[in-house]
Amino acid sequence: MNKITRRQALGTTAGALTVLGLAGATAHAAVTGSRSAAPATPTGKVDEVYQGRRIRITPASGGGGHHGGHHSPGLPTVLIDGRELHVMRNADGTWISVVNHYETFSDVLPLARAAVRELQGAALVPMGGM
Amino acid sequence: MTIRKNQASLTTEEKRAFTNALLELKRTGRYDRFVTTHNGFIMADTDSGDRVGHRSPSFLPWHRRFLLEFEAALQAVDPGVALPYWDWTADRTARSSLWAADFLGGTGRARDGQVLDGPFAYATGKWEIAVRVDGRSYLRRALGTGVAQLPTKAEVDAVLAMPVYDAAPWNSSSGGFRNNLEGWRGANLHNRVHVWVGGQMGTGVSPNDPVFWMHHAFVDKLWADWQALHPQSPYLPAAGTPNVVDLNDTMRPWNDVTPADMLDHRKFYTFDTEPAPVPAGAASQR
Numbered sequence: 225m226n227k228i229t230r231r232q233a234l235g236t237t238a239g240a241l242t243v244l245g246l247a248g249a250t251a252h253a254a255v256t257g258s259r260s261a262a263p264a265t266p267t268g269k270v271d272e273v274y275q276g277r278r279i280r281i282t283p284a285s286g287g288g289g290h291h292g293g294h295h296s297p298g299l300p301t302v303l304i305d306g307r308e309l310h311v312m313r314n315a316d317g318t319w320i321s322v323v324n325h326y327e328t329f330s331d332v333l334p335l336a337r338a339a340v341r342e343l344q345g346a347a348l349v350p351m352g353g354m
Numbered sequence: 355m356t357i358r359k360n361q362a363s364l365t366t367e368e369k370r371a372f373t374n375a376l377l378e379l380k381r382t383g384r385y386d387r388f389v390t391t392h393n394g395f396i397m398a399d400t401d402s403g404d405r406v407g408h409r410s411p412s413f414l415p416w417h418r419r420f421l422l423e424f425e426a427a428l429q430a431v432d433p434g435v436a437l438p439y440w441d442w443t444a445d446r447t448a449r450s451s452l453w454a455a456d457f458l459g460g461t462g463r464a465r466d467g468q469v470l471d472g473p474f475a476y477a478t479g480k481w482e483i484a485v486r487v488d489g490r491s492y493l494r495r496a497l498g499t500g501v502a503q504l505p506t507k508a509e510v511d512a513v514l515a516m517p518v519y520d521a522a523p524w525n526s527s528s529g530g531f532r533n534n535l536e537g538w539r540g541a542n543l544h545n546r547v548h549v550w551v552g553g554q555m556g557t558g559v560s561p562n563d564p565v566f567w568m569h570h571a572f573v574d575k576l577w578a579d580w581q582a583l584h585p586q587s588p589y590l591p592a593a594g595t596p597n598v599v600d601l602n603d604t605m606r607p608w609n610d611v612t613p614a615d616m617l618d619h620r621k622f623y624t625f626d627t628e629p630a631p632v633p634a635g636a637a638s639q640r
Contacts, residue, residue, distance in 0.1 A: 310397055310487075310558075312397075312400060313401075314401055314409075314526050314527070314538070315401040315402070315523065315525050315526050315527035316526070316527050322393075322396070322397065322487050322557060322558040323487055323488065323556070323557050323558075324556060324557070325396060325548070325556065325557055325558045325560070326537070326544075326545040326546075326548035326549050326556060326560075327500065327501075327545070327549050327556065328538075342556070343488055344466055344467065346488040346489045346490045347488060347489045348487065348488050348489075349486060349487060349488060349489060
């Protein structure tokens with residue numbers, strides 16, 4: 225399971241770098257923008273490869289919204305190598321995920337990157353399952 | 355009567371009895387149902403919606419009831435066992451006897467976080483992580499990595515000094531004792547300990563690590579200590595609060611127990627160092 229995921233992740237690296245070329249600028253702008261302006265508003269899409277894992281973030285409204293379906297309405301969809309990461313927004317605008325549940329993050333992308341570091345190559349299992 | 359003791363004072367035989375009872379609950383599948391329940395509440399409790407187990411006033415009575423149910427399950431295996439508590443203000447390094455191979459085992463190795471010693475190491479074949487959020491089925495820890503320091507006694511005392519139990523909006527942004535103890539605000543006590551242990555303890559399936567119970571037994575003791583310090587301070591809110599468990603509302607998943615039922619722990623167990631029973635001069639008792 226882990227091996228397949230890792231191979232998939234490595235396989236997508238080259239392609240995803242190209243994707244980054246296309247989407248990276250937007251993603252970057254969105255992330256830095258939300259840091260300096262309104263506190264942690266999930267504005268832009270993110271599609272990047274971080275430590276060999278593909279992170280895709282689709283905002284809650286506008287654009288996508290086709291992914292998942294397990295997450296609560298109003299929340300962005302966060303995928304790591306295509307598997308959904310359960311995320312939650314705190315009342316103060318910070319974020320947590322099911323793999324970093326007791327530690328808050330200022331925005332969704334740092335939260336997703338922290339999840340990648342925590343996973344150390346392991347694949348997420350389907351939400352609600354075990 | 356059950357007496358919950360500081361883990362540091364347990365005898366070798368008490369440690370063995372406790373870990374053996376844990377392994378037996380694990381073997382029968384009973385243990386993993388507690389992990390499933392906890393993760394269900396972790397994912398469902400939200401600041402703006404229904405919240406019962408976490409980020410809400412019932413964080414403390416919910417976990418008190420959850421631990422009582424778990425302790426009863428342990429005692430069905432071995433009637434002599436009680437939940438020990440881990441005073442992380444005192445036993446605050448990875449060198450504590452808590453993490454020795456004859457008790458919980460130590461931190462994980464650098465490569466993959468896997469715990470390699472003690473009764474819960476994967477290689478024993480007796481502690482497979484079945485209820486999980488990722489593909490890894492071995493117990494993991496990274497003691498002191500996610501955050502360098504455990505809370506200090508001074509930090510705990512500052513939170514114990516807060517006279518109001520909880521406050522609107524009754525969630526992770528609240529002031530008051532409960533949220534400062536839970537850790538979403540202020541010095542960060544309970545949440546920080548989860549992060550300090552790392553591995554599964556940092557996730558929604560944190561009860562996969564047996565230290566979960568000893569951490570929460572101490573959080574529960576701090577609630578009792580707080581009550582002894584503030585005998586006139588009630589559980590809040592009292593009634594009529596949307597999405598929140600009021601004093602006499604029943605709590606899921608049991609639906610037959612209220613925060614009011616949980617206020618006096620001495621109906622169920624005592625601590626080895628019980629706070630003074632009557633308020634007079636209570637401040638000098640600690």
